[in-house]
Amino acid sequence: MNENLFASFVMPSFIGLPIVIIIIMFPIMLFPSPSRLINNRLITFQLWLTRLVLKQMMAMHNNKGRTWSLMLVSLIMFIGSTNLLGLLPHTFTPTTQLSMNLGMAIPLWAGAVIMGFRHKTKSSLAHFLPQGTPIPLIPMLIIIETISLFIQPMALAVRLTANITAGHLLIHLIGGATLALISISTPTAMVTFIILIMLTILEFAVALIQAYVFTLLVSLYLHDNT
Template structure:
């Protein structure tokens, strides 16, 4: 039994070389494309789901914001597939790494902020100071709003990392409990195994929900700046 709870979150190595890049590329290889399967039901369902997701994310955006549709759809698919693949036994989930999540959140957040200052300069600056603010509170409020603006990518990354890591840790702990109870109390082990099964189903849902939440928040940041 693996005694280190955080061992599944360590970067896998092959001959002393990190293979994180190969793990990140794996989800894209699993998506069927029309070049591989033409007029296939899987392709039809996949395209229908992508259109539904794109419509849900971009329905409130203007023309400039809709140019980000491919980026946001690809982001959701990448995070969702990465999270789902991490549910497989003896696998590695890149989204449990804060550095990787920051690597996704910071450029996307910076792109939305730069788009806002380019397209809506006055409105973007106005967000730093609410209307009707007393004069003596202006420096403090500008500082607070600026800090909250720079915290947004950190919040995106930490939210995704914490939810995925917590779910995997809980599955690992309950799975270890099932193995320990097997030789002690078969009834308790059976009940714990049922709980583990239900939690696994919930974790699959969380993997998709967290991908949607991450993409939706980026979409909302974009909507405020376009």
């Protein structure tokens, strides 16, 4: 039962080689680049959506933080499209892998922190010790603030992994219950099927919201260090 339940989270392979690289590169095909002077409706909508996200994300940043605009927009589009593609039947969602999410979170967090220590050294060090702290509590507060700083990329990765994995598991469980109830009680099966449809719609929203939350938190870390 456990193997069937978690089978969708197993890394797919072909001839013993993992094909996750191909899966990760696949969302790029969904965002065509303009190849003529007059854009079609798809590219126009894509550009409008990109500018809207960029405006919302970069409104609080200064000029130094806005140099990350391309990276943050690319990140939210990649995570969102990957999460949506993972909701299709017989597909694999790379964002259910904690290793991949850590691979995205740690470099972005480290880049923001290093930029903060480079350009705002005094302000970055001041975060480890709030003003007015009693002398006996200074060592403990420094240790706590250091731990909280290094937990930030873990929190980013675990949040994204847990939300996407939990939604997929619920869809799998309710879908299996619906199939099992068809031969037992048709009205009950219809109720569970309606719940399954509503949960699927909710997962579409969660896929986009989690992409926005992940990128927004990276943007907030960047704002604190620029």
